[in-house]
Amino acid sequence: MTQNKAVYSLPSVLADVPMHYCPGCQHGLAHRLVAECLEELGVAEKAICIGSIGCSVFIYNYLLVDTVEAPHGRAPAVATGVKRARPDNVVFTYQGDGDLASIGLAEILHCANRGERVTIVFVNNTVYGMTGGQMAPTTLLGQRTTTCPEGRCKEHEGQAIKMCEIVAGLGGTAYAARVALDTVKNVKQAKKAVHKAFEVQLEKKGLGFVEILSTCPTNWKMTPVQANKRISEEMIPYFPLGVFKDVTSAEDKG
Amino acid sequence: MRAIAFREDRCKGCLLCMTVCPKQIIIVSNRFNKAGYKVVEVLEKNVDKCTSCAACALVCPDNAIILGPRKRRKKGEVADAREA
Ligand SMILES: Cc1ncc(C[n+]2csc(CCOP(=O)(O)OP(=O)(O)O)c2C)c(N)n1
Ligand code: SF4
Ligand code: SF4
Numbered sequence: 001m002t003q004n005k006a007v008y009s010l011p012s013v014l015a016d017v018p019m020h021y022c023p024g025c026q027h028g029l030a031h032r033l034v035a036e037c038l039e040e041l042g043v044a045e046k047a048i049c050i051g052s053i054g055c056s057v058f059i060y061n062y063l064l065v066d067t068v069e070a071p072h073g074r075a076p077a078v079a080t081g082v083k084r085a086r087p088d089n090v091v092f093t094y095q096g097d098g099d100l101a102s103i104g105l106a107e108i109l110h111c112a113n114r115g116e117r118v119t120i121v122f123v124n125n126t127v128y129g130m131t132g133g134q135m136a137p138t139t140l141l142g143q144r145t146t147t148c149p150e151g152r153c154k155e156h157e158g159q160a161i162k163m164c165e166i167v168a169g170l171g172g173t174a175y176a177a178r179v180a181l182d183t184v185k186n187v188k189q190a191k192k193a194v195h196k197a198f199e200v201q202l203e204k205k206g207l208g209f210v211e212i213l214s215t216c217p218t219n220w221k222m223t224p225v226q227a228n229k230r231i232s233e234e235m236i237p238y239f240p241l242g243v244f245k246d247v248t249s250a251e252d253k254g
Numbered sequence: 255m256r257a258i259a260f261r262e263d264r265c266k267g268c269l270l271c272m273t274v275c276p277k278q279i280i281i282v283s284n285r286f287n288k289a290g291y292k293v294v295e296v297l298e299k300n301v302d303k304c305t306s307c308a309a310c311a312l313v314c315p316d317n318a319i320i321l322g323p324r325k326r327r328k329k330g331e332v333a334d335a336r337e338a
Contacts, residue, residue, distance in 0.1 A: 007276075008308045008311045008312075008319075008321045010317055014317070016317075018263070018289075018316070020317075021315065021316075023266035023267060023268040023291065024266070024268030024269075024270060024315065025315060026315050027315070028315035028316050028317070029313070029314075029315040032317065103266055179304055181313075183274070183313075184274055184309045184312055184313060187312050187313060188312075194325060203284075214275055217268075223269075224268035224269060225268075225270065225272075226271050228270060228273070246330075
């Protein structure tokens, strides 16, 4: 027999249990990327996750790290307290777009502006997933949801909020990137971005922010494959991928 | 070790893996798992076409795919099915 070394193995910080997410929901993939980065950076032991409210509320069942469950939208505020009390730990939040961009908008903006040494993993699936697909601040114009059945209308609801660009514009942000999970190439890019968002925390540069464009096939009323296509066809044209801020690259140049 | 195996109890039949396989060998089976999802499979005759490129495992949201070593096995050397 040949040496049976698997080319692909799961990080040990990821619990090997079935996840409760709908078929094709990319929360599971986002969890795995976070787990891989924690492991590769060797910080799994001292990581503290701040969970949020949304479909990922049970993240503590999947990531084998200490977790604090924050009230809806307040994860960046809780992360601030945890990090200040335990500066040697690696603190990150995992939040949906309803959580971060709506009820928790004030918390994320001030946390980034203060430059807290925390990492924010922000999953943008353009709806409130857990509660049945209501309109989120990130819902695209024309997108139908249960609370905008005729499609989001610019006159009444405004356009989708581009969180990554806003957070990148704040003084305390060290790194801000937007990535997607729809192709092999994009998943690899996404992992690099998550890695970097943790590195800036470890190097005490400031806040690390990654916006991950992700699917919610159930509330988009699409098959997982259709939903995945929607990322490149509808989301990326409006929410461009890329690194919007990286203070470490500016230092390199200077 | 089989080049590719599915943990059928984890598969939710989303078919995302099918869309990224460069060899197009992942297909829908006619089996349902305990949770009621129709799982995917690679037919035994196609297992050798798998290069363990890991594209499928990378996009699987449910970590249902197990890959063997990237090295191609010798002709005639049949890998154990399922057990990874
Ligand atoms: C204070 C408070 N208000 C409202 C709710 C109801 N609620 C639960 S999850 C959720 C939205 C979550 O959406 P999102 O953050 O986009 O996460 P997803 O489920 O899409 O992953 C809301 C409004 C709540 N739990 N607590
Ligand atoms: S409702 Fe949407 S976000 Fe929630 S688990 Fe299902 S697909 Fe994922
Ligand atoms: S990506 Fe995973 S869950 Fe989806 S069909 Fe393939 S093996 Fe099953």
